[in-house]
Amino acid sequence: MSRARKPDWLKMRPPSGRRFTEIKQVLRDHDLHTVCEEANCPNLGECWSGREGPGTATIMLMGDRCSRGCNFCDVxxxxxxxxxxxEPANVASAIAEIGLEYVVLTSVDRDDLPDQGAGHFARTIEEIKTHHPETVVEVLVPDFRGESDCVEKIIDAEPDVIAHNIETVERLQWPVxxxxxxxxxxxxxxxxVSETSDIHTKTxxxxxxxEYDxxxxxxxxxLREIGVDIVTFGQYLQPSRSHLEVSEHVHPDKFSTWQQIAHEEFGFLYCASGPLVRxxxxxxxxxxxxxxxxxKSVEAARRTAGVDAE
Known part of the structure; x- marks a missing residue:
């Protein structure tokens, strides 16, 4: 079966530019992987080019092979x-060389490890905080099979934001x-995270x-009932014919509506919502x-991020 044709609003420019090349080379020199590349993120060029500042990258820890096989993921x-x-020291060194003020750390799932990689994650956070305390650290962690001692290791390392993606609505969890x-x-x-720390949470x-509305x-x-602060909505894009098919290309206006609802009806501190949002x-x-x-206040911070304050 052929894949659905993408509408105009999903067309992307290929990454390019000096800053993009520099970041890619530094990451290669330190033998690091990024989810930006491994998952074919549509925003790779925007983030690595640094058009909104010094650039950012989402570094993928613990290798480029995952112990799980989700039907949407290209890793x-x-x-x-x-x-x-x-790797923890290499990540900290790469951050210094690139000059990142904001770094996102994520990882593959490592169900094969005794602590599922939580300790390795924590050591990387600590390495960055020790040598680059001015860098804001966001972590996008696996679920660690819901084991609280693993989550506690991440909390104790004191990143600035802890994210974990719920990915989809409850009904579609296992097909996805x-x-x-x-x-x-x-x-x-x-x-x-929300109950035992003051760290911002995100999904x-x-x-x-x-999914239905x-x-x-x-x-x-x-999500709001358990205290999640930040939510993002993006369009699922089928990586290959062997992955889950796209059911609908959601119009940008609908994404804008979800952003408004997230702020006004549910009170999320921030919501990024758009076809290419990740x-x-x-x-x-x-x-x-x-x-x-x-x-800054939440309202002023929304303006900084390009969202009108309510």
Whole structure:
């Protein structure tokens, strides 16, 4: 079956420019992977070019192979390799060389490891905080099978933002995600962070995979009930014919409506919503920087990130 033709609003410019080349080379020199490349992020050129500042990158820890096989994800599965003990230091060194003021750390799932990689994640955060305390650190973590001691290791490392993606509405979790993931399990991770720390929490949903409006409402309500601060909505794009098919290309106006609802009806501190928005998205990072680094109000920070204050 042929893939659905993309509408004009999903057309992307290929990444290019001196800054893009510099960041790519530094990451290669330090033997680091990024989810930007591994998952074919449509915003790679925008983030790496630094058009909104010094540039940003989402560094993927613990290799480029995942122990799970989600039906939406383009990251390779299986063939797990030992952790690189030098990776935390290499990440901190690359951040200094690139000059990142905001870094996002994510990872593959590592169900093969005793602590599922939580300790390695924490060491990387600590390395950055020790050598580059001015850098804002956001982490996009796996669900760690809902094991609270693993989540606690991340909290104790004190990143500025802890994100975990719920990905989709409750009904579609298992057609979309690996069977080892789940709606309640993901909620439990976010709830632990919000209940036991002052760290900002964040999550993301893909649209266009068969969800109904009332299910999106329900998901936003569930997220706010456990104290999630930031949510992003983006269009699911099928990486290959072997992945989950796109059900609908959601119009940009609908994304704008969801953003308004997230702010006005549910009271999220911030919502980035658009066809090409991804969990690690430059506008969301500008918002967090404005709140944490510059001490701006939520309303002023929204303006900084390109969203009119309500």
């Amino acid at each position: 390779k599965t299986g063939g797990m390799e030992p952790l690189d003990p030098d 995600r690996d069977r080892r993931a789940g709606y309640e399990q993901s909620l439990s991770v976010l709830e632990q 993301s949903l893909m649209l266009g995979i068969g 009332h299910e999106i409402y329900q998901t936003m309500g569930d 969990s690690s998205y430059r506008a969301g990072e500008l918002f967090v920087e404005a709140v944490l680094r510059e001490g």
